[in-house]
Amino acid sequence: MRYLVTGGAGFVGSHVVLALLDAGHDVVVLDNLSTGYRKAVPAGVTFHKVDLLDYAATSAVVGQGAWDGVLHFAALSLVGDSMRDPFYYLRQNYLTALNLVQICVEHSVKKIVFSSTAALFGGPERLGPIPETAPVQPGSPYGESKFMIERVLNWADAIYGLRSACLRYFNAAGADPQGRAGEDHRPETHLIPLTVDAALGRRSALKLFGTDYPTRDGSCIRDYIHVTDLADAHVRALGQIDHRSVTYNIGNGQGYSNLEVLQSVERVSGRKVPWEAAPRREGDPAFLVADSTALKNDTGWAPRFGSIDSIVETALLWRKKNPNGYEV
Numbered sequence: 001m002r003y004l005v006t007g008g009a010g011f012v013g014s015h016v017v018l019a020l021l022d023a024g025h026d027v028v029v030l031d032n033l034s035t036g037y038r039k040a041v042p043a044g045v046t047f048h049k050v051d052l053l054d055y056a057a058t059s060a061v062v063g064q065g066a067w068d069g070v071l072h073f074a075a076l077s078l079v080g081d082s083m084r085d086p087f088y089y090l091r092q093n094y095l096t097a098l099n100l101v102q103i104c105v106e107h108s109v110k111k112i113v114f115s116s117t118a119a120l121f122g123g124p125e126r127l128g129p130i131p132e133t134a135p136v137q138p139g140s141p142y143g144e145s146k147f148m149i150e151r152v153l154n155w156a157d158a159i160y161g162l163r164s165a166c167l168r169y170f171n172a173a174g175a176d177p178q179g180r181a182g183e184d185h186r187p188e189t190h191l192i193p194l195t196v197d198a199a200l201g202r203r204s205a206l207k208l209f210g211t212d213y214p215t216r217d218g219s220c221i222r223d224y225i226h227v228t229d230l231a232d233a234h235v236r237a238l239g240q241i242d243h244r245s246v247t248y249n250i251g252n253g254q255g256y257s258n259l260e261v262l263q264s265v266e267r268v269s270g271r272k273v274p275w276e277a278a279p280r281r282e283g284d285p286a287f288l289v290a291d292s293t294a295l296k297n298d299t300g301w302a303p304r305f306g307s308i309d310s311i312v313e314t315a316l317l318w319r320k321k322n323p324n325g326y327e328v
């Protein structure tokens with residue numbers, strides 16, 4: 001099979017590229033390298049440096065032959081930035097996806113897998129795992145942009161028969177267990193790489209935002225899904241959309257509190273993590289955990305890296321081997 005991956009030079013995209021290659025498929029990557037790295041694309045994979053806002057250039061790539069599917073990861077994904085500059089975010093995420101979907105229809109692409117997000121469930125606090133049927137209430141222009149794209153895909157299916165899988169990720173984390181890829185966001189905002197860096201003495205004390213939530217230890221609870229398990233879910237989702245479109249929440253179903261993540265990093269690294277309590281951040285819910293029953297029932301998917309220690313182990317290994325990330 002031959003797949004086009006947008007955003008394949010980024011964190012999640014590069015791990016999905018590896019999963020597709022491991023499964024014996026051909027992969028082509030399209031990325032503007034705004035937050036991704038050329039080095040994250042494995043040798044031998046055809047790479048096009050193209051911005052999805054450039055309709056003609058994107059169309060030229062999609063027009064290069066027959067695809068068994070397109071996987072769309074390219075986006076900006078910082079919730080706080082989207083609150084400060086909403087129109088920029090909506091343009092970068094929504095218009096780029098609108099271009100891509102129209103181009104896919106024009107070139108008779110039949111399947112597309114889309115990186116959606118748990119951020120579209122922002123808003124009221126939830127105490128139980130979140131199923132796909134939970135009300136969508138984006139808490140930011142970022143979450144809204146992802147929901148707008150889900151709606152575009154809905155109409156592309158209804159009118160043109162373009163089948164899609166909208167995969168709503170919770171917190172992607174960890175790194176390729178073979179050390180071939182890892183996480184290198186700049187700025188880094190995700191808890192696990194920040195905690196790993198604090199343990200390695202690469203940053204000052206970690207700030208824990210909110211220690212008075214109604215949770216078991218007062219800190220927020222989140223669902224961390226290992227990026228390799230997430231990649232596996234993409235490969236399986238591709239097999240589901242020959243004749244229908246699907247929407248799946250993807251998480252490992254186990255919530256870990258911020259303090260439990262910190263303790264895991266201390267356990268796995270054997271080092272103390274310096275940290276300090278900081279006030280809650282506006283809009284941060286106490287509890288965000290996925291109910292991935294639909295994905296499991298349809299595809300037989302199950303996380304291989306369910307425990308927080310196994311996620312942290314791969315993140316730590318990659319950071320130790322690549323202290324400066326992809327920029328050596």
Ligand SMILES: NC(=O)c1ccc[n+]([C@@H]2O[C@H](COP(=O)([O-])OP(=O)(O)OC[C@H]3O[C@@H](n4cnc5c(N)ncnc54)[C@H](O)[C@@H]3O)[C@@H](O)[C@H]2O)c1
Pocket residue numbers: 006007008009010011012013030031032033034035036037050051052053072073074075076077092096115116117118168169170171172173185
């Ligand atoms: N990382 C997470 O925990 C998480 C959670 C939920 C959803 N997501 C979604 O998953 C996707 C991947 O996230 P990530 O963490 O790998 O992000 P990332 O920033 O590492 O990767 C995004 C990639 O898209 C590329 N890109 C951005 N805008 C582009 C454009 N206009 N044209 C071409 N390429 C462009 C970037 O250069 C980068 O390589 C995003 O759509 C994100 O919203 C991520």
